[in-house]
Amino acid sequence: MTDRGRQAVKRRRVFLISSALIIGIILGTISFGVSRLFTPKSDNNEKKETKSSSVSKTVKKIKKDESKSEETSSKQVTTPKTNGNKLNEKYSNLMLVNAKNPLPDNYDSEIRKDLVEIEPELRNNNYVTKIHKSVYPYITAMVRAAQADGVDLKVWSPFRSYADQKALFDKQVERYGGDEDKAATIVARPGTSEHNSGICADFNMADDAFEQTEMFKWLCEHAEEYGFILRYPKDKQDKTGVIYESWHWRFVGIEAAKKINKSGLCLEEYLKKNNIKQEVSVDNF
Ligand SMILES: [Zn+2]
Known part of the structure; x- marks a missing residue:
């Protein structure tokens, strides 16, 4: 193999290695991004849901109490x-x-x-x-x-x-x-x-x-x-x-x-x- 030939092989190896590194970095970034995108958000959703359901329970309770007091008051009103x-x-x-x-x-x-x-x-x-x-x-x-x-x-x-x-x-x-x-x-x-x-x-x-x-x-x-x-x-x-x-x-x-x-x-x-x-x-x- 000539010097030129060896240099060409070396360049190709460098190219392949750097390409592999770049692809690896890109893939790593994507998977990290994807995992960040979904995992923590779903936790938040669950938390939000729990929070909202407890809020709606409280609202329902308040409404229930209100209707109770309405019932009581309607008995006193003859209209x-x-x-x-x-x-x-x-x-x-x-x-x-x-x-x-x-x-x-x-x-x-x-x-x-x-x-x-x-x-x-x-x-x-x-x-x-x-x-x-x-x-x-x-x-x-x-x-x-x-x-x-x-x-x-x-x-x-x-x-x-x-x-x-x-x-x-x-x-x-x-x-x-x-x-x-x-x-x-x-x-x-x-x-x-x-x-x-x-x-x-x-x-x-x-x-x-x-x-x-x-x-x-x-x-x-x-x-x-x-x-x-x-x-x-x-x-x-x-x-x-x-x-x-x-x-x-x-x-x-x-x-x-x-x-x-x-x-x-x-x-x-x-x-x-x-x-x-x-x-x-x-x-x-
Ligand atoms: Zn009838």
Whole structure:
């Protein structure tokens, strides 16, 4: 090998060694950087999470304590809470739903988006819990007012879906050996029950014994102030097509409820006498 050849080999070795060193330094730097980038940060996150969860626990505790004190104070205040929804004396809904005036086919699917959950402390049923949003401020204000008066009024059965109504009806049809007309005297056909409309409710219990309770007495005195009427009164079965139900109350509107009660008429009679015809439709809200 010539001198030039040896020098070339030497240069190549120097080049290779320095290249290896540079690559080593670069790799070392990257791995250090990567480890710094992830390891300590994840620790911080954990610490932050622990800290924030303890903060949220404290907030929850404070909120819980606040709601406790709210509960205590609400018992002393007799003014009904309306959740910021002011009750409108003039608002009314005189839609007549009965065996002759069934709800339209699209009603059940259309109304679902407008249903609101009634708070657990205002009801004694966990299966059916919703009411139409237009009635929500009135029914909740009414139940709160009764409770503030020391009366244990609770919503038992508000909105009932078409499917639930059908299941109830089919059960009666089966009981009467396929006789639908007979079944319809016990349970309304699907789409003809006011419960399918979302603007009425049964209170506490669907039982004749309700008439003897302080809840019934309170409703008779105050329900009209919140827009509700006793929908199926005594001695009106031939007009309503439904037996006397002390537990079933229908929202019509505050002004309308006062007028209907003053007239002594049931809803069917009142609408007929005053020539009021409101289409059975989702457009009524
Ligand atoms: Zn009812």
